[in-house]
Amino acid sequence: MGRPGVVIALPPEEEAVVSHALAEAGFEAIHVRRPDELEAVLASRRDIAVGILDGETDFDESLDYYSLLHADGREIPALMVVSPRALERLTAGTDRTAVDDEYFSRPYSAESIRWRVEAMLIRAQTVDDGSGAVLQGGPIDTGDWAHRATVVAVFNPKGGVGKTTVALNLAASLQVRRGQHVLLLDADTVTGHVASSLGLEHVRTVADAWADEPEGGPREGLAQLAAEHPSGLRVAVLSASPLHTEVLEPVRVAAAVAAARRGLDFIVVDMHPDYGQLNRSLFERADRILVPVTPDVPALRAAVQFRDVAAELGLRERLAMVVNRANSGISVADMERTVGMPALALVRSAGLLFVRAANEGRTVVERFPRERVNDDFQALADRMMPQAQRAPASHPAARGLFGRTKEPVRA
Numbered sequence: 001m002g003r004p005g006v007v008i009a010l011p012p013e014e015e016a017v018v019s020h021a022l023a024e025a026g027f028e029a030i031h032v033r034r035p036d037e038l039e040a041v042l043a044s045r046r047d048i049a050v051g052i053l054d055g056e057t058d059f060d061e062s063l064d065y066y067s068l069l070h071a072d073g074r075e076i077p078a079l080m081v082v083s084p085r086a087l088e089r090l091t092a093g094t095d096r097t098a099v100d101d102e103y104f105s106r107p108y109s110a111e112s113i114r115w116r117v118e119a120m121l122i123r124a125q126t127v128d129d130g131s132g133a134v135l136q137g138g139p140i141d142t143g144d145w146a147h148r149a150t151v152v153a154v155f156n157p158k159g160g161v162g163k164t165t166v167a168l169n170l171a172a173s174l175q176v177r178r179g180q181h182v183l184l185l186d187a188d189t190v191t192g193h194v195a196s197s198l199g200l201e202h203v204r205t206v207a208d209a210w211a212d213e214p215e216g217g218p219r220e221g222l223a224q225l226a227a228e229h230p231s232g233l234r235v236a237v238l239s240a241s242p243l244h245t246e247v248l249e250p251v252r253v254a255a256a257v258a259a260a261r262r263g264l265d266f267i268v269v270d271m272h273p274d275y276g277q278l279n280r281s282l283f284e285r286a287d288r289i290l291v292p293v294t295p296d297v298p299a300l301r302a303a304v305q306f307r308d309v310a311a312e313l314g315l316r317e318r319l320a321m322v323v324n325r326a327n328s329g330i331s332v333a334d335m336e337r338t339v340g341m342p343a344l345a346l347v348r349s350a351g352l353l354f355v356r357a358a359n360e361g362r363t364v365v366e367r368f369p370r371e372r373v374n375d376d377f378q379a380l381a382d383r384m385m386p387q388a389q390r391a392p393a394s395h396p397a398a399r400g401l402f403g404r405t406k407e408p409v410r411a
C-alpha cells in the first residue's frame with residue numbers, strides 16, 4: 001500500500017473506530033497497549049509517521065509513549081488527546097512551529113483524526129521556510145478602490161476542487177447580494193463552461209473577436225464583449241475551443257483585464273489548472289488569488305505546490321484559501337497551517353444545487369436563495385469587500401467560517 005504506519009495508544013473502543021478510519025485511508029494502524037509494545041514496534045520498523053496518544057486518561061503513561069517517539073534520534077510527532085481545558089492552554093496563542101505535535105480533545109470523530117494525520121504528514125514533507133503564512137484576510141485597500149475593479153483570480157493547479165464553482169458563485173453573490181458591478185471572466189480555454197452553465201449560448205469570445213481583427217474587425221475589450229446574464233452579472237469568455245488560442249496573447253489578455261477595471265467593482269477570473277504563460281500573466285494582474293481546496297490529500301498537495309510557486313513568483317501575499325466541500329471534523333486551523341494560507345471562507349457541500357441551477361442557466365443565489373450555501377458565498381463576498389463596506393460582526397455574512405467570527409488564524 002505504501003502509506004506509513006500509525007501507532008495508536010487509545011482505549012480499545014476508540015482504537016477500533018480510529019483504526020478503521022485510518023485503514024480506510026490506507027494507513028497501517030498499529031495498536032499498542034503498553035509502552036514496551038511501542039518500543040518493540042519502533043525497534044522493528046522505521047515507517048511510523050504519527051503516534052496517537054491518550055494524554056487525558058493516563059497522562060504519565062502518555063509521557064512514556066511520548067519519550068519513546070522521540071528517543072534514539074526519532075522525531076515521530078504525537079497526536080494527543082488532552083482535556084478540553086488543557087487543549088485551550090496548549091493552543092492559545094502559542095507559537096507551535098517548533099513542535100510538530102498536535103492535540104485534540106474528546107469528543108472527536110474518527111474522521112477528524114484521519115484528517116489530522118493526513119495534515120501532519122503533509123506538513124512533515126513540506127519544507128517550512130519558517131516564515132509561516134503571511135496573510136491576513138481582507139482586500140488590499142488602495143486609494144483608487146472606488147474607480148477600479150478588484151481583480152480576483154481563482155486558481156488551484158488541481159482540477160475538480162471547485163474553482164469554477166467558487167468563481168461563479170462569488171461573482172453572483174457580489175453582484176446579486178452586494179449590488180456590485182461584476183465581470184466574470186472565463187479564462188479556462190480548455191474546459192471552461194461558465195457561459196453554458198449560465199445559459200449564455202453562442203457568446204462571442206475574446207478569441208473570436210481578436211481573430212477577426214486582421215479582417216478589419218474592431219478592437220474589442222472585455223467589457224464590450226461581455227454578455228449580460230439576467231442576474232446582472234457580465235460574462236466574458238476567452239475561448240470556446242482549446243484550439244486556435246494563439247490569438248490570446250498572454251500580455252494582451254492581461255492588459256485587457258486591466259483595461260476593464262474601470263467602471264467595474266470586481267473582475268472574477270476562473271482559470272484553467274496550469275502554470276502556463278497566460279495564467280502567469282493573469283496572476284500578475286490579480287489583486288487576490290483565491291485557492292479553493294477540498295479536504296483531500298491531492299488538493300492539499302496541489303495548494304502547497306501553488307503556495308511555493310507563488311512565493312517564487314513573488315505573489316504569495318495575494319493568496320488565500322477557500323475550503324470547499326467543508327464538512328464537520330475538519331480543522332480549518334490545520335488546513336491553514338498545512339497549506340500556509342489563511343482560509344477566507346468555507347463552502348459547504350451543496351449536493352446537486354449547483355447542477356440544478358446550471359440546468360436552468362441560473363445561479364444558486366438567484367434560484368435557491370434560502371439555501372445555506374449562499375451564506376458561505378456571502379461571507380466570502382463580504383471578505384472581498386473593502387473594510388468599510390463589510391457586514392458588521394453581528395451579520396450572518398460576517399460569520400463565514402461556519403460561525404467562526406475571528407479573522408483566520410495565522411500559521
Ligand SMILES: Nc1ncnc2c1ncn2[C@@H]1O[C@H](COP(=O)(O)OP(=O)(O)O)[C@@H](O)[C@H]1O
Binds near residue numbers: 160347351
Ligand atoms: N461545495 C460543493 N458542493 C457540491 N458540489 C460541488 C461543490 N464544489 C464543487 N462541486 C461540484 O464539483 C465539480 C467540480 O467543481 P468545479 O467547480 O468545476 O471544479 P474546478 O473548476 O476546480 O475543476 C462540479 O460538478 C461542481 O458542481
Ligand SMILES: [Mg+2]
Binds near residue numbers: 163164165188271
Ligand atoms: Mg473549472
